[in-house]
Amino acid sequence: MSYIIMIITAIFVNNIVLAQFLGICPFLGVSKKVDTAGWMGLAVLFVMLIATLVTYPIYYGLLVPYGLGFMQTIVYILVIAALVQMVEIILKKSMPALYSALGVFLPLITTNCTILGVAINVINFEYNLGQSVVYSIATALGFTLAMVLFAGIREQTAITKTPKAMEGTPIALITAGLLAMAFMGFSGVDKGLSAALGL
Amino acid sequence: MSKLGIIINGLIKENPTFVLLLGMCPTLGTTSSAINGMSMGLATMAVLICSNFVISCIKSLIPDKVHIPCYIVVIAGFVTVVQLLLKAYAPAVDEKLGLFIPLIVVNCIVLGRAESFAAKNSPLDSACDGIGIGLGFTVALTVIGLCRELLGAGTAFDVAIYPEQFGALTFVLAPGAFITLGFLVAIFNKFTKKA
Amino acid sequence: MAKLENSLKNMVLSLTAITVVVGCLLGYVASITDAPIKAAADAKQQKAITDVVPGEGNTVGEEVKKVAANGTDASIFPVMNGGKVVGHAVKAISKNGFGGNITVMIGFDVEGNILGYSVLDCSNETPGLGAKMPDWFQKGQKGDVIGKNPAKNNLTVSKDGGEVDAITAATISSRAFLDALAQAAGVLTGADVATSASKQNKEEEVSANEPCAADSCAQQCLTE
Secondary structure (H helix, E strand, C coil): CHHHHHHHHHHHHCCCCCCCCCCHHHHHHCCCCHHHHHHHHHHHHHHHHHHHHHHHHHHHHHHCCCCCHHHHHHHHHHHHHHHHHHHHHHHHHHCHHHHHHHHHHHHHHCCCHHHHHHHHHHHHCCCCHHHHHHHHHHHHHHHHHHHHHHHHHHHHHHCCCCCHHHCCHHHHHHHHHHHHHHHHCCCCHHHHHHHHCCC | CCHHHHHHHHHHHCCCCCCCCCCHHHHHHCCCCHHHHHHHHHHHHHHHHHHHHHHHHHHHHCCHHHHHHHHHHHHHHHHHHHHHHHHHHCHHHHHHHHHHCHHHHHCHHHHHHHHHHHCCCCHHHHHHHHHHHHHHHHHHHHHHHHHHHHHHHCEECCEECCCHHHCCHHHCCHHHHHHHHHHHHHHHHHHHCCC | CCCCCCCHHHHHHHHHHHHHHHHHHHHHHHHHHHHHHHHHHHHHHHHHHHHHCCCCCCEECCCEEEECCCCCEEEEEEEEECCEEEEEEEEEEECCCCCCCEEEEEEEECCCCEEEEEEEECCCCCCCCHHHHHHHCCCCCCCCCCCCCCCCCCCCEHHHCCCECCCCCCHHHHHHHHHHHHHHHHHHHCCCCCCHHHHHHHHCCCCCCCCCCHHHHHHHHHHC
């Protein structure tokens, strides 16, 4: 049951983009079309899940026993970079259809701070492996949701007249602000839900 | 270009936040007050100067194909140094910035400058570029933080300007970050780009 | 100086060399910052203890670790003066904060009256609302709890029938703070306490959503 609350919290209440400001670069950069935004979200989901699954044992199996906690950032970013490369090669060889859809986004994901952020967060929150997996999937879903919604709005603002200075990024940012305001309506939902479920 | 020219260039012409629109995550996430924005800017500036300088020194020792991983290791090293020093000597700042300190690693500004400037220029010029871009980032974050703090909580650098209850709290919260940045970029566009 | 060519040997060598050098450097920095990091954490705790149980010449006794009624870790620090216990500082956690846990240090005198409090961690509360916690409940402020006794006073928010004014538009955070306070008192007296925060936040529909757009905040202010 607590997993349900966790999922709802990560997707709606504490949305990684709109409430925690992670992954803003792809959020602004790859959100001009709904379908590209969706594929980008899926690519993030894929890499985030694998990255969490790989970095979690590395932290508790290697870094903690040898007192190397301070190497966390370096090791994580190298592992994520290597992972993205590997995923790219494997997809290219075994699943060309999926590769042609996700391929373009994979290199971008290395510098997507959601991946590193989630990998560090599950350590900071002291989650166990199961919770970490659920958290990373839910976070990536939240990311995808924000991307797709935002891309839908941007397709409309692109054909609307805006003041010269506001064109492009400024109007996109203000739109994102309004979307974030809408998502604030979800605050408290997690508390209410856990009350309703009697947790 | 003179050293001063390089610094000015980073501050205005290639301002990382308002012109290049890089490093948006900390720009939005850490600017709930002017002080927070400024400390994030200074932390990033420290990493930028060091990584630019070192990468420029060792650039000829790195084969092209592995240059990105090598740069990332150097950057991640300096980020961890900054993080450890903050934890030890400024724990309050470390608490405020939290996750955004390790995330300097994936800040596109740092890697971007290593790639586009440090890899081609002398160590001293690269350090100057680090100072310029770092200052540009710090000033931008401080301004955003100041606007949000002033509109949202009625204070500037924690000094009360008008009574708190007249502030629009939204500006301190998430939506305000996007909206403030949107308007500031638009204003910057208005004055720099002649249409 | 010419660039190294892209041979496998060169690539592996340079990447390994850089990683090793950076690793050693970090190891060195970590070893010299290790002590100050611990000292900073200790100093924060010590300062919190002397803040909540003030007095000249006080010394802090051995930490007693306990488990609070809500299952979290709590600690009691006896504060002595001239060999006599003058009060206790209790560190307790509430799990009912708006965005996660909040950690407080509460000072009690020997009769159980609250001498002072210090919020160690409210980083998950909303800035401008729940994050006002460190000041709101201090002496002379609107939600003053200083000098009250959890055993005699009804230390719940007025909405729940208690005598403490909640932070404007931040009822959940206020309940969580009082929950942490009750946990601390419970740990000290050894009694099991069910608090209004743990009950109320579950029973009641969460009507007073904490962060809100500016207009609904204004409304809240008007209604109070």
